[in-house]
Amino acid sequence: MSMRALIFALGLLLAASPAMARTTHRVDDSASQVLGNTLKMKWDSVAPQRGQRPTVSGTITVLVRLNLAPWQGRSGRVYMTLPAQATGPVTATWTTRGRLLPGTLRAGERTLVYAGAMPGGLLEDTMRLVIQADGQRLARSEQLNFTFEIDLEGP
Template structure:
């Protein structure tokens, strides 16, 4: 049996290429780092939002939901993450007693969605290209009116996840 050195080198080369390809295809094992986004430039259209019954006369078997709407002009400072792939989440702090649900529509820079009190929802997935992300969202709030006993403070903020 005659051994051809070219065949051996070709086999080694193909094996190394396969190993490199497999390593590149593997997802990153390093967890993404999460940071709170500076949103001090964000303005809420009205500091107090009145909630109105969805039905004129709520009943035991009917709809007891109350709703409110407001506009929010977001200004997210993303200076530290320019040219990096990132995911941005809207976080709604837990609300007292009732389960508040917030849904929103956007002008297209962020994803529309919804979130319950105590949860978070993805609003951006891509590469950060500018130092500030400006967007106006229409926020709709809904809760069970039977569980609302007093004025509540709505607290939402944004988190960004970036890979190391």
């Protein structure tokens, strides 16, 4: 077998691998609760360094409750997502109490928050989020629509 044929055969094998067969589903997080209604943003610096955009930040706590019952016992990865924002870059950084992974998420991306076997019922944790945005482009009132999605492994 030539090297080219071997590489092609390996490529086909990897493409057909069960680890590559994933399906993505939206996770019901409707039982989650934001503590405090409004995220109050404050300027990060009175005078940002030359060439840097002035940013604003705020902190808020969310009781996250993810309904993973439809996938109980299956293996997968749960991601938190945030759509791209018309007002420019937004970054969320958070800590948790341990059930979910701490992390950072930029608008327009998704970040892993849980991996492994899906528990039955609700997966609950408390997230303390720090949101940072471009202070020049941020409108007075913005709504950030974080969502969660799951990638299941295998059939």
